[in-house]
Amino acid sequence: xDLVERWVALAGPQTRHIGTExxxxxxxxxxxxxxxxxxxxxxxxxxxxxxxxxxxxAVRLAAWFHDAVYDPERADNEERxxxxxxxxxxxxxxxxxxxxxxxxxVELTVTHAPGPxxxxxxxxxxADLAVLGADPGRYGAYAAAVREEYAFxxxxxxxxxxxxxxxxxLALPHLFHTATARERYEDRARRNIExxxxxxxx
Numbered sequence: 326x327d328l329v330e331r332w333v334a335l336a337g338p339q340t341r342h343i344g345t346e347x348x349x350x351x352x353x354x355x356x357x358x359x360x361x362x363x364x365x366x367x368x369x370x371x372x373x374x375x376x377x378x379x380x381x382x383a384v385r386l387a388a389w390f391h392d393a394v395y396d397p398e399r400a401d402n403e404e405r406x407x408x409x410x411x412x413x414x415x416x417x418x419x420x421x422x423x424x425x426x427x428x429x430x431v432e433l434t435v436t437h438a439p440g441p442x443x444x445x446x447x448x449x450x451x452a453d454l455a456v457l458g459a460d461p462g463r464y465g466a467y468a469a470a471v472r473e474e475y476a477f478x479x480x481x482x483x484x485x486x487x488x489x490x491x492x493x494x495l496a497l498p499h500l501f502h503t504a505t506a507r508e509r510y511e512d513r514a515r516r517n518i519e520x521x522x523x524x525x526x527x
Contacts, residue, residue, distance in 0.1 A: 328361060331368065335385055336417065343413050350393050358470035359392045363456075367391070370452035370506075377503045378448040383423050386414070387430035387449055397474045407431040439502060447502035451510075454500060457517060458510025464517040484525045491518050491525075 332344025390410035439446025
């Protein structure tokens with residue numbers, strides 16, 4: 326099933342124009358990691374972890390919007406993605422409470438730090454960060470794609486900024502929140518991050 330049809334299956338045929346617009350956004354040429362492939366991977370894992378969510382539909386909708394606005398030269402992509410979700414979903418028959426939850430979840434991907442009782446946030450954040458626990462080859466491809474997205478940043482500044490991000494992740498008590506994702510990805514993610522830090526500092 327292509328992405329637009331997947332959106333229609335989730336949100337209904339009357340919202341096809343939204344799925345078409347989102348598909349186009351994830352296909353923007355400046356994206357190297359935050360692409361349709363990333364969106365598909367996040368959606369697949371949200372489906373797998375759906376039983377852990379309080380409202381799987383809201384999490385699926387948030388996954389669609391979480392990187393809908395992506396400009397690596399700006400620091401407010403999540404906020405802009407959340408505003409886009411609010412604006413586009415206002416034209417649907419979704420309940421206001423669902424739209425509010427989608428907006429909250431998209432904004433949560435700034436920190437990837439859901440509270441202990443935030444089952445929806447835990448599922449979305451785990452799905453978004455699952456690449457950290459990928460096999461070393463896939464993780465290496467992810468890290469290289471991130472560097473491509475930030476090609477405009479000089480090497481020394483990129484290394485310092487990326488190291489800050491990675492050290493921040495390592496400082497979290499847990500990278501993953503659902504039992505399934507923690508068991509599957511936590512240890513390998515920490516090894517991958519430590520390896521990348523070693524290479525950045527070489």
